[in-house]
Amino acid sequence: MKRDIPILSIKRSPFDVCMDIWVSWISLKDAQHTGGSGNLQDTKEFMKAGEAVERMINDLTRLQWWAVRKARGICTMWRYPDQSFENAFNAAEDILTKKMRMDIDTKRYFN
Numbered sequence: 512m513k514r515d516i517p518i519l520s521i522k523r524s525p526f527d528v529c530m531d532i533w534v535s536w537i538s539l540k541d542a543q544h545t546g547g548s549g550n551l552q553d554t555k556e557f558m559k560a561g562e563a564v565e566r567m568i569n570d571l572t573r574l575q576w577w578a579v580r581k582a583r584g585i586c587t588m589w590r591y592p593d594q595s596f597e598n599a600f601n602a603a604e605d606i607l608t609k610k611m612r613m614d615i616d617t618k619r620y621f622n
Contacts, residue, residue, distance in 0.1 A: 525620040526608050529564055534583050536561025556616070563616040567607055575603035 578599035
């Protein structure tokens with residue numbers, strides 16, 4: 512007898528979607544070609560969103576800047592042993608979420 516198992520849909524937050532775009536944007540480096548298989552408008556929107564998130568992250572305090580990079584696997588070390596990684600990341604997420612909701616290139620992910 513085959514049992515139907517319900518598939519749970521995990522909804523990602525708009526913040527996580529924007530951060531995933533940023534991580535992909537960071538990893539592109541100079542390999543920005545799509546081989547002709549991508550939609551140019553999608554590529555343009557992706558690049559603008561990645562650049563916008565990068566600007567926002569660069570405006571954070573250095574502690575929060577490191578926390579975001581550690582949380583997304585861009586850096587592996589936590590350089591502030593006397594500071595809480597979780598507190599720094601939560602503060603960064605709050606700041607970035609507010610900025611992402613207002614930025615022209617990222618606010619569409621919050622609708």
